[in-house]
Amino acid sequence: MKNIIKSVIAITLILNLSACCSDQNKNSMDKTPAIITENMDNTVVPGDDFFKYVNGSWMDSNEIPAEYSQFGAFTELYENNQEQLKSLVEEVSKNTDIAQGSVAQKIRDLYNSGMDTVSIEEAGINAIADELSEISNLSTIAEVQNYIAEMHRTGISPLFYVYAEADQENSSMTIANVYQGGLGLPDVDYYINDDESSTKLRADYKDHLKKMFILKGDDEENAQNEASVVIKIETELAKVSKSRLERRDPNANFNKMGVSELSDISPDFNWSSYFANLGLSSPGDINVAQPDFFAGVSKLMTNTSVEDWKVYLTWNILDSYASYLNSDIVNQNFEFYGKVLSGTQEIQPRWKRVLSNTSGRLGEAIGQLYVEKYFPAESKQRMLELVENLRISFADRIQNLDWMSEETKKKALEKLERITVKIGYPDVWKDYTALKIVPDNYAQNVRNSKEFEFKFDINKVGKPVDKNEWGMTPQTVNAYYNPSANEIVFPAAILQPPFFNKDADDAVNYGAIGVVIGHEMTHGFDDQGRKYDKEGNLNDWWTEEDAILFEKKTALLVEQYNNYKVLDTLNVDGNLTLGENIADVGGLNIAYSALQKSYNGSNPAAIDGLSSDQRFFIGYAQVWRQNIRDKELMRRLKVDVHSPGDARVNIPPFNLDVFVNAFDVKEDNELFIPVSSRANIW
Ligand SMILES: [Zn+2]
Secondary structure: OOOOOOOOOOOEEOOOOOOOOOOOOOEEEOOOOOHHHHHOOOOOOOOOOOOHHHHHHHHHHOOOOOOOOEEEEHHHHHHHHHHHHHHHHHHHHHHOOOOOOHHHHHHHHHHHHHHHHHHHHHHHHHHHHHHHHHHHOOOHHHHHHHHHHHOOOOOOOOOEEEEEEEEEEEEEEEEEEEEOOOOOOOOOOHHOOHHHHHHHHHHHHHHHHHHHHHOOOOOOOHHHHHHHHHHHHHHHHHHOOOOHHHHHHHOOOOOOOOOHHHHHHHHOOHHHHHHHHHHOOOOOOOEEEEEEHHHHHHHHHHHHHHHHHHHHHHHHHHHHHHHHHHHHHHHHHHHHHHHHHHHHOOOOOOOHHHHHHHHHHHHHHHHHHHHHOOOOOHHHHHHHHHHHHHHHHHHHHHHHHOOOOOHHHHHEEEHHHEEEEEEEEEOOOOOOOOOOOOOOOOOHHHHHHHHHHHHHHOOOOEEEEEOOOOOOOOOEEEEEEEEOOOOEEEHHHOOOOOOOOOOOOHHHHHHHHHHHEEEEEEEEOOOHHHEEOOOOEEEEOOOHHHHHHHHHHHOOOOOHHHHOOEEEOOEEOOOOOOHHHHHHHHHHHHHHHHHHHOOOOOOOOOOOOOOOOEEEHHHHHHHOOEEEOHHHHHHHHHOOOOHHHHHHHHHHHHHOOHHHHHHOOOOOOOOOOOOOHOOOOO
16 A cells, blocks of 8 residues: 655645545536536535535535545546546457457456456465565575565665665656655654554554464464564664655755765665666766665664564565455455545445556556547647646736735746646557466566556656656556656546536636646645756755745734634645645636636627636635545644645635625625635745
8 A cells, every 4th residue: 555655756636536426427518517516505605614615515415435545626627537448448358359459458457357246356465475485585694685685676665765766856757766655654743642542553554563473374373473673673673764744845855965975874784785686787977865774674684684674575465465465365354444544434346446556557558548539639738828827927917916025926937838748648658568468367467567667767767857757657546746757647537527618618627637737736836846947956046035935924814824723623735735736826816817808808708697707716725525424634734734624625826806796795704714814825
């Protein structure tokens, strides 16, 4: 359940969806209304709870399905996509007349091997017998370290992550990066906090570890001890790790050095032989994202016995393959990561799990089929026009900012001008030729795919950045800004209602996809993005006074979110979510200006009794409709840099005078923000 956390590569619109979906099937040929007025709750005063005013009736009539931890507009689209992908993949999966080695053969055999529960149950834990026996044969710390490299090479990440990424100071070249990791719980906080819920979660995690070792074949007493060993090692790693907030500072997490310097910091880990084992005998400069962490890893190497390391590595193998093994292991994995951590009640049906895995591992192969069938060419053209309208409005707004000097404005405008736009799908598709997929061994296919991905990634080290590459598949319902490429990217799957609706009036489309575009553009100028120049290099282009004024303004925004209550005793973390919140307010301002420009002085008539201004903000708010389980909300407040859906609707618009006027928000309304505390930065 570990995700690669690339330091800054993609600043996304939402946390990526991993699991979801009920069985409803939507007819994509139907016209979707621009605003679904039945979803609104007119008994709620917009100024008291704008989220409920727009989405209240939808929330009341959409209970979260058992297999979800949250359900909203994004999950509805994801679900619709699953149905579309299913029909594509099932067609391929029944085809017996396919050339060996073709992309279709790989899709077919990967999917079918995942659906072949007879073979999977029969193999049981033996599917990972080779790895388990290799670990049990380790007898020295040097062998342990060699095996850590072997695991990394096969896409499993004990202790830390290693990956290729653009050099933050020379963004046209790729370098190797090492980044803290090695934890089974979602974040550092879970190991360190002493509150009741953290303590309870640690106990539940320990229980999960024990059960997994028993399912591997160990007896109860051993399993109990092994669980303690894993917790001990992970707690030590957590103690030397940086918090999620500390990891948001791009400068602090960029420390370029050679292998010898890394070896000075971290002397008891053999870094030269580690990189050689990865196939990188001369890795060149490496970004050591958190030097203190790697100093800690080195100490841990000497303080921890070989036997304990073997337990920890065994756990990493089990955890990494848990979703692909026999049902007892799959279900135990879901018990903890699905139920305990996120409150999800039921595991998804098998076809959905196997489909997501197939769609992830052969992402661009399936993406190619997906866009051929479901992505209309005219969507791309319309999006390009929208993006350019937004860019012009953003430029106007920068020119008119009352707080920024001409000197910084000039640099900001240059950076805006240089933003690259990617829409729909990549121009060059990924080549899967070197990936071998067999008909009847799911775990082997996962292993081959992990190894293929690692090799693909690490081969980039020392080479120029491939500008054609995408960080998301076309079938992903999300969008991102990549600071080191200074680019915004919108996969095909987000270009559907309620984000992008060809039948909707401009006010609603600018409020939805327009704000998404503005949001991604603003990421180039949020508290992290502003530290990169037009070329995507970490390079301060701000005058000192402008930087101070920027921080004063963002402090207002931090305060607004810190004061927003989510559950009884929990508030949003205004510092952790700052970049996203700047992007939401910026997105609204830029998209609203672009909409006004498109009217060219004319005054559009009201529709359904709602003015153009009102429709813009309702178009925005309905994108964020959502119900979420308490456990999932608690987890996200800790790990997600995005604010919860209701906060994304109940705070940003209240900074805009046009919103306050459109909905007649008064001082005594719950969500009113006094003029002096409003934070319209961009
Ligand atoms: Zn974002």
